[in-house]
Amino acid sequence: MKIATWNINGVRARIDNLIQWLSDASPDIVCMQEIKSVDENFPRFEIEALGYHVETHGQKGFNGVAILSKMRFDEVNRRLPGDDGDEQARFMEGVFSVRDAKGRPTALRVVSLYLPNGNPVGSDKFPYKLGWMARFEAWSADRLMLEEPLVLAGDYNVIPQPEDAKNPEVWVNDALFQPESRGALRKLESLGFTDAVRVCSDSPGIYTFWDYQAGAWQKNNGIRIDHLMLSPEAADNLRATSVDKRVRAWEKPSDHVPVIADLAYEAA
């Protein structure tokens, strides 16, 4: 079962790109971020025509997340608990019925998340980012107690390590590379989550984002900020992880590319 995360940077501007990629890669579940659309304007019919169920959590103009799945949703939960005043659409969870490699049935939980950017450091956006990450850690710790396969997939807006950037020195004053941001991501690992890309490769230079500006793609001036964090049960069933760089070279690309984890589950 292939589970992907992709910051699409505007689903309506990217619909041709998305349809091409879905047809091509045939992922089972796709977590999307920055759909930049309200639910009513989400281009669901084109996607449903490819055999996907579609659940969205949109917002006017900015942010917004969605989950596409070849399996039907058993449950959908929107909004990260812990702050009823937070109106930004950055979190949704889908629950599915699957079987593991031995045929045992289990629930599979998949989260699509879009963490705050947090720049500039020194503005109120940075504490919002850290506060959001603290709420997310608390929610994740709670979910871990279920001892179920759980995939936290999304745009974390955090560069974990220097080897996750082509030029780490230019990021030292950026919210994406602050010790507090990196520490909050590392807390998920200390709780027991596994970075699906990193557990499969020690190589530097695995990137998921290249800025539109200054020829970043052509210079391979990228960063790795889109992550799939796996609960122990999910990590035990990880077969492989890949980054689909091809789409960054397509016409009218998103500045992010899909990251895909292949887990040893099948639809129940």
Added chain:
DNA sequence: ATGCCTGCGGTTCGCAGA
């Protein structure tokens, strides 16, 4: 030091992104 480029909203420039 700043813009570079792109999507969106709501009108053609401002904001946000990373």
